[in-house]
Amino acid sequence: QSVLTQPPSVSGAPGQRVTISCTGSSSIGAGYDVHWYQQLPGSAPTLLIYDNNNRPSGVPDRFSGSKSGTSASLAITGLQAEDEADYYCQSYDSSLSVVVFGGGTKLTVL
Amino acid sequence: QVQLQESGPGLVKPSQTLSLTCSVSGGSMTSPNYYWSWIRQHPGKGLEWIGYIYDSGSSYHNPSFKSRVTISVDTSKNQYSLKLTSVNAADTAIYYCARHGDWDGGFDPWGQGTLVTVSS
Numbered sequence: 292q293s294v295l296t297q298p299p300s301v302s303g304a305p306g307q308r309v310t311i312s313c314t315g316s317s318s319i320g321a322g323y324d325v326h327w328y329q330q331l332p333g334s335a336p337t338l339l340i341y342d343n344n345n346r347p348s349g350v351p352d353r354f355s356g357s358k359s360g361t362s363a364s365l366a367i368t369g370l371q372a373e374d375e376a377d378y379y380c381q382s383y384d385s386s387l388s389v390v391v392f393g394g395g396t397k398l399t400v401l
Numbered sequence: 402q403v404q405l406q407e408s409g410p411g412l413v414k415p416s417q418t419l420s421l422t423c424s425v426s427g428g429s430m431t432s433p434n435y436y437w438s439w440i441r442q443h444p445g446k447g448l449e450w451i452g453y454i455y456d457s458g459s460s461y462h463n464p465s466f467k468s469r470v471t472i473s474v475d476t477s478k479n480q481y482s483l484k485l486t487s488v489n490a491a492d493t494a495i496y497y498c499a500r501h502g503d504w505d506g507g508f509d510p511w512g513q514g515t516l517v518t519v520s521s
Contacts, residue, residue, distance in 0.1 A: 326507035328448075335497055335514050336448065341507035379448055383505035389463045390438075390450040390505065 294318060294384045295393035302399040303370045311365045311396045313380035318391060320361035323383040327356055327365045330377040330395075339378070340365060367398070375400045403428040405498045405512035412518050413492075419485040419517055423498030430479050431457060436501045438508060439472065439483045441494040449494075453504070454481055461504075488519045 295315040303309040319325055325343050328336035338347050340356035343363065355366045363382075367374055380393040409421035423437070430437065438453040452462025454472045462470040466485070474481040485492060495516050499508035 323505055324507075328508075335511040336508075337511065338507050338509035341509070347509060381448075381507065387464070389465070392448040392450065395447045 294387065294391040295380055295382060297378075297380060297393035297396045299394070300397045300399065302401055303367075304401045305370055305372065307370045308366060308368045309370060309398065310367075311378050311380075311398070313363045313365070313382075313393050314361055315382060315384065315391070315393075316361045317386040318382040318384045319358060319363055321385045323385070325356065325358055325363035326381045327354075328379045328381065329374075330379065332376070336379060370400055372400050374398060403500060403510055405500065405510060407496060407498050407512045407515040409496075409515060409517070411516060412520065413488055414521050415489050415519055416487055419483070419488050419492060419496075419519070421483045421496055421498075421515065421517070423481050423483075423512060425479045425481075425500075429476075430474060430481065431476050434502060436504055436506070437474070437481050438499050438501060440497045440499055440508070440511075442497070442514070443494045451483065451485075451496075453501070455504070490519050493517065493519045 327340040329339045330336040343358040344356045353368045377395045384391045404426045406424045413419045436453045436455040439451040454460040460472045469486045471484040495514040497514045499511040501508045
């Protein structure tokens, strides 16, 4: 069981907006930054959002991140078929003294 | 740009030691302010951070692995390595190496990953 809690799955139609939540009291709630990854089938994860709300070069602005209290969210607007992937959040857990990942959320584009 | 590539045996027998190497190209591991991690993913499951090395030799690993993990670096080869002792079937996973800019920073880039199966 992950220290960071994500919904197992979300779905949306092309063009729609979806959000993925990530909750952790001793990590996000303790003030640590959150990072998000996209993992396409058969590939390694790639950094999508770093330090809560920053996009690496090359990541479309359809992807955005936010953080408030004990939760963080990844929002994807203008959903496209190629966005179908697994998404993971990552932070640091102060009670365990480890880098932690959420359990992952599978995004299905209907 | 920096690229990472894992290498090592794809099959390890139970109770033996898993040994993997991450080769770094396009940049030097001695560049300051970078951490170099190992992360694994059980088949069809989520990600688990194993540990990191930094500052050309200091390391820290996930306490859940107890004393089974050793992470070392060979700066002359621009490589770092993972050794995981006393493996069992639960250690079967895809192992990734990845760089991060701070101990709690985002991982970027990642290697492509290498599947290690523990089986007799």
